[in-house]
Amino acid sequence: MVDGRRRPVTSVPGGSSRGLRPLPALLILVALVAGSALLGAGVAALGPGAPALAAPSAPAGPSRGAGANESHHPDTALATISIDGVRPTVVTTTTGPTIVVEGTVRNTGERVLRSLTIRLQRGPAVRRAADLRTELAGDPATFEINGEFSAIANELRPGATTGFSLRMPLSSAAGLRISEPGIYPLLVNLNATPDDGAPARVADSRTLLPVLSLPPDPDRARRFVQDPAAARGLGPDGSVAARTSTPAPFTMLWPLAAPPQTVPGRVGAGATDRILLVNESLARSLGPGGRLYNLLVGLRPVKAAGPGDPRAAVRESLCLAIDPDLLVTVSAMTRGYAVLANPAAPAGPTKPGRGEAEAKAWLTELTALAANRCVVALPYAGVNLDALHRVGNTALTRLAVNNPADLVDAVLGVKSVRGMALPAAGHLTDNGVAELTKAELPTALAASDGIAPRGGSDPSGQYAIGRVRVSTFEPAISAALGAAGSSPHTLAYTPDAQRVDLNTESAVSRRQSALAALAFPAIVVPDARFPARPDDPLPVSGRGALIAPPMFWSVTPEDAVDLVATAGLLLRSGAATVAPLPAVVAATAKAPRPARLVPPLGAPEWLPAPETARSIDASANLTWQLQASLLGSPGVPQAGEAHAAAATPERYMAPLRYDLIRALPSPREASTNEARTRLIRTAQAARVSAVADTLQRMRASVSILDPGGRYTQVSERSPLLLVTRNELALPVRVRIETAAPLDFTIGDVGIIEIPARGTRQVQFPARSATSESTSVTFTLVSASGVLLGGDPIKLSVNSNAYGKPLFVVTLIAAGILVLLVARRMWHRLRGTPDPADADRPEASAQDRFLAGRDYSWRQGESTQHPPDGTDD
Template sequence: MLTMLSAAPAAVLSAAPAAAAPGADATSQPDRFAQIVIDSMTPSMVTSSSGSTVAISGHVVNTSSRTLRDLGIRLERGDALTNATQLRSALAGEHPPIAAATDFTDLSSDTLGPGAQASFSITVPLSGTGGLQISQRGVYPLQLNVNGLPDYGGVAQVAGSRTLLPVLSLPPDRSRAASYTDPGSGDASSVTPGLGADGSVSADTSSPSRFTLLWPIAAPPQLAPGALGGNTEPVRLISEDMARSLSPGGRLDSVLAPLRAIADAAPPSAPDPNAPSSVAPAPGAQSGQTSDLARSMCLAVDPNLLVTVRAMSLGYVVSSDPSDPTSPTVPGTGQDAATTWLNELHDVASRLCVVALPFAGADLSALAEIDNSGLTAAALDSPADVVDSILGVKSVRGLTIPALGAINQAGATLLEDTKHTTVLTSAGNLSTTQPQSTGAYRVGPLAAQSYDEPVTAALAALGTDPSTPAITPADQTVDLAAESPLSRRQAGIGALAFAAVDTPDDERGDSEQGSVAPTAEQPTTGRSQVVLPSLYWSPTTDDANALISTAEVLLGSRVATPTPLTSVVDSADAARADARLAPLPGVGPVASVSVPLPEQTATAMREQADLSYQLQGSLVSSADVETTPERYLAPLREDMLRSLTVPARAGAATRTRLADTRAQTIRAVTSTLDRMRAAVTILDPGGRYTLASERSPLLLVVRNDLALPIRVDIRTSAPHDLDIGDVGTIEIPARGTRQLQLPTRAETSEAITVTISIATVTGLPMGSDIRLSVHSNAYGKALFIITIIAGAALVLLTARRLWHRFRGEPDPADADRPEPDEQERLLAAATYQQRRRTLHIEEVHSGAWSDDAGYSWPPDPERADDAGSVRTSPGGDGSEDPGYRHTDPGSTDGPTRGPEPDEPEPAENPTTPAEHSSTPPR
């Protein structure tokens, strides 16, 4: 990029720049000693109303450790660019060709020590000797070249800065006026197209470009993975980067700010092309031109950004460890900024075209590798609905804008299978032998609209965080660190104007020789000019305003015509010229710039998506919970899509970082899914479980710690001796329990091991299985058979006795029964207490015995009535006389009375009843 120039050749270039430049004495100088910072450049685009000079001011900073002496600076110009790839390659080459150059002029200081700086100011004429010698329309590369003498070295180019100067038209010039030929003179061969009598050159409006400006509003994913949705858990962000971006002066605020004036359609002032580029023109143009810009502009919105900002507006926290969904958090600070920004975007979107980007910039080839219809639908089908819902608009449908800017065959097949048949892709991604003015082609079943990726690269270089898109070839990669912000802005203006200024069959002549050369063949994009900045571009407000002002000048000059995005889609759908997908020039296959997706990772993500849908299918809505099953689990699938984000910039380091983020996301989502499955379980009663009977139910309690009710089935596994019935599908309330009774039938009293598990109605196992040792009091079939036989025998015997009774015949079963004797008849008529005492006395066989109540046996006949009852007390109240005691018949003692009340109670007889019976009383 840097060139050594001696002072002598510089003088030659000054005298005859066109001829001397190719043979200039220049040697390579790999080291950069200083940096040029451009502070202002006037005009930013040359028009017939601008001045006849170009003025550039800035300063040079010594960035080396050496002292620089004999410093001089000059402005150099290259030939007008002929194709879009030169928009970047002309700024990236080691030795740019020089078509014209000014004399060297001194800096404000001839000597610069390390870290010191010196200012400069250059004003050169556009045309004529000693100036840039520009006489035709076009976009020209410029280079500021500083030569000097560093310590311990020779004269060298110590600093350089390159940018672009678009020339839409040229102001009056005497030398050109001298060559003017009136078109009505009849000599058409001597007529210079666009040349006026005063030497001015008008803009070429014969073939205006069809101008469509997409305005990306997107951001890298910021939501921490693993959180559930529906306001059931706090919204977790990985950092406060989004809050800073949404705040005044932040990246997203700067992207949105210039659109407010366009949407409001405020009466604008005409842009001043002569205004210094350091002061961004206010957006707006003459009456009617703002309408043209609004018609040609369309907001390309990432639904992931909207989801994130809306969640922030409801309150959020910042996670200390994004890979752990349960890590500590701190309160977020960007709630107010998120609310304000989202409201402003809502207002702007309501007045402009809006199109949805794939969710979180998901990689199409990665989605094809995972091959999950749910994830694919969430990435390609749902975004439009999400954008419409949050912004309250009706977005443009039918166009897929790949985040990478290009697709491969896997991505094309995915789009075909999902009925997304129109795609916007880089012109370098298409190969055709039939270039079309519309830039639209038929790639198999797909309709492909092309765009110029170098323009995207130029706009990605704007702002405070410049980047190089991942699909940029190496020969178009500009050292952005070496360029100042205004230099990069000016290059973006030139790139934006190129398609409108570079008209077909435009003839450009060498300023010195006057030779004429035709332009290159029609590019793939034709006269279509679909401008697609990088998704995560970072223009400052001044950068964005400068681009809008340039677009308004192009539309107002009629070198570009406003083309709504809907017209672009219709034109692409009507395309008939064939093209095929091709590797990116200088890059290779599209997959080579994406983050690799190993088969193991793809399988894991496919399984995670399936699990989430199985859980969602088993959850049910509840009046007590505001969320729905879809909203509850959608964040987990969105996390997976966020992990498929394509690289926003070129470089292996970016791909490595995204691969690490993807691994963290998979772990976090897996952790949450495992936690959800463990939240629905059977409470283990533990120990031994005993059934009261063979048909006693098995009692269980199931628990659900999820935020929504869930429908589950109970699965059991037991030996054939224990039959457990099916209770069907049950619903467990959210964050609650439910008691179940499983019907059982036991056929054995032995211990039986039963395994019980729980699964969703979609077949997903939940919780942990429990094992119970079940015991039953059942005796099985033997007891059943015995019971039946005994019952039958009882029935038969009863029937037999009744049969004999009905016939008046004695029952043969009573034939051998003896007649009762006197004692048996007495016992039959005695009371229960008497019979009990009699039986007891019979057991002791002999002797007299009395109980504690004073009774003796046998009873005195005089005290028994005819019915055999015991004699009553003399009191005549019908009760036994407690004063009487029965004695043994062999005793000489008669009935005696107990002790009188005044007599002392005799001592208790310590002898046993047997001893009492064997020894008669004396």
């Protein structure tokens, strides 16, 4: 029996009777006339004795067909259905014999809807994980088990709403006819008659119902009494137990990640630097009601679960998967930050950030939640392995996929799970495996639809692909989880058949589908009658229930409560068993069964253009070269701090490398839009260009001050003096290379250190062998060989040295002097007068007298008359 209890009809203000617009009204009138003509022609063709066509909205008996004249796709412009409640969310032996679906119908068109009727339908049980999505996107004709139509309103005006409540038995012939555990698609079907139209299906809404076990049923109880041996799984009261003979190992990741928010092209000199963000969207996400805030709120019941609580088992199976980019950014926000006044102007003015308190509260709660819990690091900023392969920089790859664990441990004070890569997109390619091999990561998580086992599926869902071992998960389950929450989206690499129009489904219907997807591996035991692949009774993921939601998950606290409760129910019932992530990693590392990769549907818009990839490689190498020349400096403690972290070259240069990694994101949503591709590539190029510009400015910040004009040496060995300048926040080691003519020698001063934001005078020993003007070139390079300071400095040097002519003249003059002295000595020794004295006059008597007196006499008696009595 179907309970179609009505709810009050409500209408929007002024929505009593909206007139049709001229053009739509004309088109509708033409369509109706044409339709009436065709319908009349069809009836005439059948002859006068032909039966009349039945309107699908007529609630005439318990029809089991989908409705012969119902279209596959309703006119969603006329109405929408919002499922607001499903009870029970998971069927068990204790939940009762009926299912209740409640919701709201809204008239979204411009015509009055009349004679509104609604019913509940069921499709075949889901056998494969992919059907979790295809059954929500397929033909409604597959929903063959139908309830009766129930009237919910005589008319519904544009913009008005009315409620409904449908109740059906789970197992009886007049109900959903569910007789065994499984995942069952449900469809709520709305028929109505628009003004100036014919009765039609105007809206539907779909969801999934997980049936873990079934409550008592009189009919099944009679079967048990008649033949207990044949009624396997039945209880005496007709209840059906959960399938617990092969429980699914249950592991669940809880992702915490966000798109990058930092302004690119900025370096950091330590903990005292203020981070600059594009806008306040991350602060809003961390605050009450935000996406990241809700993700932590949803885990509070798990944290508080005590012994015996089913949620305690969930805690053992659950692992926090954290993006280190998010963690580092939030940690920096707790020390104060700034945001751009205009996000479109990265070099423009900034203003103080307002989310410091939210960042502190969120990080404090996360730290407490992560203590003594499983934590694993996601690749930095959700980097794309295929994009890393296109760049071809092994050091950058290791930084992106190996280093994140150290960052998470440093911020949260934990020891995260090591040895497994969790690619953000979930799909691996040969290029991705090559990058993991370079990074020396032995295991990875991979989507099952990208793996083709050799020789059949393995029950563990773990395989060997070259030197990398992979553990598989079902991407359809991830897609169902991604469709839940406040910001539902379709994951990248989702096949067309599995793409569901999420805009037509309510939050409750999407949540219900997520619960069913979560329970699928534990409830649906592989059956040889429904192989996942030809000649293979097991799905690629085997019996494992490794749940991997999308990176930017947006579940609400209500979603999280139901998900955790469902996981606890599966574990308590024995349909699933606890499988901690460290145990999964250890088992995966030993996976023996070989497999090959199946290329996924491409997402080329997320791969960098070749020129962008080359720029990333060059800039990454340059950051390490510059870092090798920098020196650390002690940190300056801030108010209230006992000490401050030292400013190291690694901390100074690392932000630029992480900016390059942020330019290589994994695809998040399914899209082939060319305009979106151009937008993504433009954003990638802009971030990479910002890093390249910063590196160029850093190189120009260390320079030689041009003395300008000429330099004059006092002597041939006078040194040359130059002044070097460093505008960077850290000291730098450099050397100055010189080039000069052969007749001008300059000594090498070796490696010198220039202080941070300071200058240093450098004295070069020099020797000039000529008095001519000489041109000398000085080139500044870092100690690691990076050209600094722009163009080399050219200096014109004038020397006072006379060179070889002066040397020759000096030697000749010295020789002449020696000869003259020798000649005079020769004549003196022989007692002969020197011919050079022949022209001198004879000395007077007074000169001879004075020559014979000593100096003291001359000083004391110089005023006396000469002995000859003559007057002066």
